[in-house]
Amino acid sequence: KNEVEQSPQNLTAQEGEFITINCSYSVGISALHWLQQHPGGGIVSLFMLSSGKKKHGRLIATINIQEKHSSLHITASHPRDSAVYICAAVEDTDKLIFGTGTRLQVFP
Amino acid sequence: NAGVTQTPKFQVLKTGQSMTLQCAQDMNHEYMSWYRQDPGMGLRLIHYSVGAGITDQGEVPNGYNVSRSTTEDFPLRLLSAAPSQTSVYFCASSYWTGIGSYEQYFGPGTRLTVT
Numbered sequence: 001k002n003e004v005e006q007s008p009q010n011l012t013a014q015e016g017e018f019i020t021i022n023c024s025y026s027v028g029i030s031a032l033h034w035l036q037q038h039p040g041g042g043i044v045s046l047f048m049l050s051s052g053k054k055k056h057g058r059l060i061a062t063i064n065i066q067e068k069h070s071s072l073h074i075t076a077s078h079p080r081d082s083a084v085y086i087c088a089a090v091e092d093t094d095k096l097i098f099g100t101g102t103r104l105q106v107f108p
Numbered sequence: 109n110a111g112v113t114q115t116p117k118f119q120v121l122k123t124g125q126s127m128t129l130q131c132a133q134d135m136n137h138e139y140m141s142w143y144r145q146d147p148g149m150g151l152r153l154i155h156y157s158v159g160a161g162i163t164d165q166g167e168v169p170n171g172y173n174v175s176r177s178t179t180e181d182f183p184l185r186l187l188s189a190a191p192s193q194t195s196v197y198f199c200a201s202s203y204w205t206g207i208g209s210y211e212q213y214f215g216p217g218t219r220l221t222v223t
Contacts, residue, residue, distance in 0.1 A: 004150065031209065043198060043214040050209065086150070090210075095166075098143075098150030 002027040004089050006099035013106050019074040021102045023087035024067075031090040032063050032070045036083045037101065046072070048090070077106045109134050114199050114215035121189040121222045129184040129218050131199030137213075139202045140182040144168065144195040145217075151198065157182055189222045196220070 003026040013019055023032065031050040037043045047054050047061040049070070054061050058077075063070040074081055082105050088096040115130045133140065141156035143166075153166030157176040171193060173185040182201075186193060196219050202212035 033212070035214075041196065041217050041219075043217075045212050045214075048209055048211070088151075095156075096151075096153065098152070100148060100150045 002029065002089050002091060002097045004087060004097050004099040006085075006087055006102050008102060009100070011102055011104045013077050013104070015078055015106055015108050017077050017106075019077050019081070019104065019106075021072045021085050021087075021104070023070045023072070023099055025070075025089040025097070026068065027089075027091070028065075028068075029089045029091055032061075033088040033090055033096060034061050034070075034072050035086045035088065037086060038083050043086075046085075074104075077104075079106045079108055082106050111135065112199055112201050112213050112215035114197075114218050116218060117216065119218060119220050121186070121220065123189060123191060123222060125189050127186050127189065129186075129197055129199075129220075131182045131184065131215055132180050133182075133199075133201040133213070134180065135201060135203075135213065136179060137201035137203045138179070139204075139210075140176065141166070141200050141202070142172070142174065142182070142184045143198045143200065144193075145198060146195050154184065154197075186220075189220075191222045194220060194222045 007022045034046040058075045060073040084101040086101045088098045112133045138159045142154040143151040155174040157163045199215040204210040
């Protein structure tokens with residue numbers, strides 16, 4: 001069974017800092033999904049990637065298939081980035097294995 | 109588009125009661141799924157459906173039933189609620205845009221407490 005681990009579990013930052021959240025998985029996957037869960041509980045999909053790098057605004061996601069590792073970077077962090085960031089390994093069709101999330105707090 | 113809607117948002121049940129969590133999507137997605145989220149654990153798949161009339165079990169299906177009579181609706185039934193089913197439940201719909209690529213949308217969640 002695929003094990004998905006995220007680090008760190010909790011992260012605090014000052015506004016403007018560069019943030020990195022890591023995700024590793026144990027078994028080969030077809031894709032890696034990054035999601036954001038707002039303090040109110042809503043979950044939003046950020047990225048789905050199977051290779052290389054994707055960028056959306058200040059968010060960058062990378063994946064290294066050989067090392068079974070993905071990172072989510074936030075440049076110029078802002079308090080509104082405060083949320084729980086979740087990665088999920090996409091094994092097949094609709095079968096996702098979720099990490100436990102990284103709670104990020106960005107202070108002004 | 110309303111996206112994925114879930115009702116109710118909050119629910120308190122007594123042990124042994126039954127209820128149905130409703131989920132609907134208006135994006136014509138084939139894939140729908142139910143997850144539960146518990147403190148300290150990742151989202152866990154309860155049941156999923158790859159299309160109307162087709163459902164399958166996920167990682168933690170015990171105590172739950174689903175059906176998919178239409179593309180839009182995917183209700184989750186708790187047969188006899190237990191305190192271990194206290195959780196936040198998320199419904200999601202998704203579609204594959206290509207090999208290794210899909211889009212997934214989550215409902216707002218239902219917070220269920222079983223006493």
